[in-house]
Amino acid sequence: MQQFRRFQRIATGIAISACLLLSACAKDDPEQAVRLQVQAMQAAIDARNAGDVEDLLAQDFVGNDGMDRRAIRRLAAGVFLRHKDVAAKLGPVSVELRGDRDAIAHFSVLATGGSGGFLPESGQVYQVESGWRLVDGEWHLLNATWTPNL
Template sequence: MNGSRKIFLLSAALLACVVMLAACHRTPDEERIRAAITATAQAAEAGSASGVGESLSEDFDGNAGEMDRRRLMAMVGLLKLRGESVGVLLGPVSVEPRGERMVATFTVTLSSGGRLLPDRLGVYRVTSGWRKEGGDWRCYTASWERSI
């Protein structure tokens, strides 16, 4: 075997190892969903309507028609315009695969310094459905009920 062929084979083997290691270090889907939930909570606290909408699918359905993506984003935007804030405290997030989709459950505590949401403050138990759109996980459905 000549020297250039050895270098080529060694380079190809090294490249294959790098690709395999990179594939092993890809963030697990469950972790990506937890990160999306955390980012959404942070966006709500910051009053970022677009940040809240980022992880929601276009056809998001909240509480069986009570809240869609547009209405949820508008509510966050209205809070910011009124100078009100919402506090969001997440409990542990559990993520389970369901075929090609995922279901995430968690508790969330909503607190606020404003008057727009006083009847909605409290602790909620949330169940959310996630599906892959392109390469990203998007929440397409969620249901919540007040637990305290």
């Protein structure tokens, strides 16, 4: 089990490094840059890092039920404390550009939390619609709505 966790940490580190490297290449392709930010959000969740989750949010972020940046960070931290293993597995991401500085990304996500076994203790599939804004050369999550799919 420890080898599996070590493998997960190494794989997450490689994924984050790849996202950072690819984001430098994606500056000329806004659609790809948004996709990479969605993947960075997944990596931050998989790494159980509430600060990295918050860093991807715009200053004026709004989520379900009016949740702001601070509420999302607290929610992520609470989930990470409650569940030993947390993961977000993304479905296909579709990106719709709206001008040069705005985009909408749609995707499904399987969010799981468990105690480290092969099957999660809990899980839910969500449909996500996320709005992204280009700020100082970086795409930030401006708003998101997530709806349970099961």
